[in-house]
Amino acid sequence: MKFSPMEPKFAQSSLLESPYLARALLENSPDCIKKLIQSVLAASEGRYQAALDQAGLGISHVSLTGQYLLVSDSFCAMLGRDRASLLRLSYSEVIHPEDLPRSLEVFPKMVSGELQSFAAEKRLLHQNGSYFWVWNHVGRLWDPVAESHYFIVISENIDQRKRQETLLKAERRCLEKIAGDVPLPAVLADIALSLEVQMPPQSRISIMLRDREGLRLRMGAAPSLPAAYNQAADGLAIGPASGSCGTAAFRRENVLVSDIATSPLWEGYRELALSHGLRACWSVPILNARHELLGIFAVYSPQSGTPGVEVLDLLRRATHLAGIAIERRQAEETITRMAYYDALTGLPNRVLCQDRLEHALKRAQRQHGGLTLVFVDLDHFKLVNDSLGHAAGDQVLREISQRLQRSVREGDTVARLGGDEFLLLAEENLDASALTALIGRMRRLFEQPIEIESRSFLVTASFGVSRYPDDGEDAQTLMRRADVAMYQAKQRGRDGMQQYSPAMESNGIERLVLQRELRLALEREEFILHYQPQLDLASGKISSVEALLRWQHPERGMIPPLSFIPLLEESGLINQVGEWVLRKACAQARRWQLAGLPLRMAVNLSQRQCQEGNLIPMLERVLVDTGLAPELLELELTEGLVMHDPEKTIKALRVLKGMHISLAVDDFGTGYSSLSYLQRLPLDSLKVDKSFVQGLPASGEDAAIITAIIAMAHTLNIKVVAEGVETAAQLDFLRNKHCDGMQGYFLSRPLPAGELFNFVRRVPVLPE
Known part of the structure; x- marks a missing residue:
């Protein structure tokens, strides 16, 4: 919209040509003439104000100094203010600080007449402290009474459209991160920050994740909440009266607490929330397509109250986006576990063990250190499967894997290679006493009976040891020689340990080792x-x-x-x-x-x-x-x-x-x-x-x-x-x-x- 300035000459001639004013000049005294002029002007201003108020758009007159001179009812309603309070403000007091520099750059050109009009998107301050988007049309006009120029500003509320655009951009950005290699906490933090700008003022968002056992909620992302609050809330129990989030997870439905100070759900957590200025909490469960709980999306507000329809719609979209990110991460974790971990015991499998061994060898070579491999094979395990069945055999393997993990030091790797074979990797060349102590710990754990189907029995194992650099310099050689040593332990009566020596590399032993490995080749898809x-x-x-x-x-x-x-x-x-x-x-x-x-x-x-x-x-x-x-x-x-x-x-x-x-x-x-x-x-x-x-x-x-x-x-x-x-x-x-x-x-x-x-x-x- 383009505005043409009203020339002073035209404004004066129009006033003098008024038939009412001409009659007053001829027939009345100067005082009457003054009152008549004031009456005419007041009536004119009233009609103009009424016209402004009838317009659906927000209309305001602003002086060259930025002071509001005239505002329509629609404009007052936009800002949530009455006319009197708004007329005491300047334009710079209601515009967003980030949008003010652009206006200050354009206004001098408007004042000088270099620009007659311009239009731009701006954010204006509402009485409640929030900002909203408008499309401003600004024109330069002449005031014949004040004999000066002023600005007429027509404001169209475009907040809903801008919020949708912002949300779509945020969703697109988050989806790109989800599809990429961005870690889940970073994706969730981005979702939280993107939604916070759409929420009521000073709202803070947290996204919590259900733990593997399904009993507690772990903090996934809460970039704007105090660190002390996040630390205290991490591990929140899922239950029928566990704050807004724990209860929403328990019920798997929205829990919208308008006042934390009085809500019985917050009885055990009220002091924590209020001490950090949190007065309301609206929690929405994040569910997958099978209605399984993935996590909780929560909005905290410093004011008591309940969310409106628009806020709930935003929450719905945000939880859907967070659900996509969480399920993607879970799928990646599942694929990783299938590829690198044994499904029965949860231990690293042969592939991951081989990878860790390769990296450990490189470190040992750089640091001139050593490594020790212990090959563990259960004795007569086939009898367990044949007599009690494979379910009982699986139970034995799980129990043995847990015992092996308890017997090693932090930093050591215990892996299941397949069947009843395990491998321990210690990143140092254990001397005789340390090796004896390690094997002794493992054997003592094996001496404890295993209870299966109300029956108690013992399982023993044979141990074979190889070391870097004494017994080989590459992963394949070290693993093979630990295997050969283990088989030598079996040949010598089982339930014992043998360290590798070159004399063990006979054709007979090699043939038996190869035959045993054949049994696992189909399982390993070799x-x-x-x-x-x-x-x-x-x-x-x-x-x-x-x-x-x-x-x-x-x-x-x-x-x-x-x-x-x-x-x-x-x-x-x-x-x-x-x-x-x-x-x-x-x-x-x-x-x-x-x-x-x-x-x-x-x-x-x-x-x-x-x-x-x-x-x-x-x-x-x-x-x-x-x-x-x-x-x-x-x-x-x-x-x-x-x-x-x-x-x-x-x-x-x-x-x-x-x-x-x-x-x-x-x-x-x-x-x-x-x-x-x-x-x-x-x-x-x-x-x-x-x-x-x-x-x-x-x-x-x-x-x-x-x-x-x-x-x-x-x-x-x-x-x-x-x-x-x-x-x-x-x-x-x-x-x-x-x-x-x-x-x-x-x-x-x-x-x-x-x-x-x-x-x-x-x-x-x-x-x-």
Whole structure:
């Protein structure tokens, strides 16, 4: 809005041209004329004041010195003041101090006439001490009576819109912090400070969090409350008469106390609150979607009273925002605990233990210090599970973990590595007496009976010790050697301690340690599958892949299959691991099929899997669960397995063939296959052992054997696949002899699933 100044000349001529004034000048005395003029002016001012009061906007006249000259009723109502008190004030007394410099910068330009008008957002002071936002339109006008300029200010209340904008900005800022790595206390403090400016004057906000046990409230953020009050309120009990916050947490509903001095809920905390100038407290529970308590959002006021509708709406929005922040932190903590802590005992797991050991080693190396590792394994723990059940076994493990924590010093780490294995990390190279004292404390705790299901029994443990730098300089070596020492303690009768020595590194001990670690490999998800492609020589296309088991040991690295597959057979774990391999491979084949790459998946079967009678039901479950078509599955059996019990094997293979599963004999030529039985087996292919391929084409004997196998198999309508092909000459020989397929390093090494997929996409057909 732009205002034009009224020129003095125009104002004077208008007054002189008034017919009432002209008649008075001609017919009356000077005193009458003066009274008439005063009457006219009073009437004019009254009409003008009435016009101002009827306007919905706040209108005021302000002198060049900033003094209020005239104010409308609407403007008085905006500021919560009467007209008389407002006319005694200057403009600078009702404007927010932060907004005053801008006005003082513009006013001289308005006074000089450089600016005729301007508009800006300002904050004005209400009678109750709060500030509110207005949109001010200021114009420069001429007063003909006073013969001077003045300002007319039209004020539009925009407080609600500005508060919404401020709140939205605060919410957006807080959400950005929640999404980032900003700690929860900082996020909650930001929420509290952002809301305090929206609340009644001098309001202070606290956000309290429910503790893990759900019995108390812990201070999350209260940036404006006195530190002494926050310290006293931290740990507030949740109960039916525990102040506003504790009661709101107990009821899970709003508790709005208008007067702390008289509220029975504040009986035990009244003196604390009043001593810090807190007279009212409005507490709102922070709940998640399942109506579970996360914390409490509270507003403290220095005046007694209850919140209005607008304040409650702000509280509702703020509690929702705080709930998002708290749940995000809880989710992160849950993920962290799942990743780094044992779910059963709450102790650090192998991953976190390894990380702490690595950091401890770096500190020890910098400071030329030492470390001591104690590997702890319970004796005969399997008997507990077998006799009392796994629930009782879990109870034993929890009890043992608590005892181990009580036996160590502050700063030492106790971790559960898996099963009944624990590890103690002490960040110094304990001498003989200190080590004896430590093991003695642990053994004394083990000597105390454990009560389970009204039964009392003892559990003993074997301890193995390794030290840095005496027994190794890296984490993997130290852990392995502590494990070896522990196993030596078991060999010597259990319930004892052994320190590592190089003499313990014998093949027998190493083999037993490896066998024991195999039992935990599935639980730790250390097994992985690689896939080696198989080429169809007639088409030049990759038609199949073979799933190959690998063991990615966290300390030893990738362990070759020949080092652990026989141990799986000996330990009886081959069935469990074999089913895992089959399920994993079929699921991967199904994913490739859905991605447009229908490759047949070949999986090796062990002799034990075939002999124990549950192979068929297990295969049916796997195919149903993974959704893989049986035609895309090939099972590979060794010659030894086929010939171990030919009659039983033939029956089983015919059932599998009836399921439309392809069948192959792996490593063909290394056993003692009988041609008569081979004729009766429902085989699809023979995989010639790589020992016959390596000498091709130079070795006449190998060439003759391969040629004979291909001819015999084709006579029986069985395909032949050559394994271990590594050269172009070998491939050319096999093509010339009409071999059906090949696999080996000449085509590709075994690859992880993602690399295999990219390889097949990149090399769809092998060139001649």
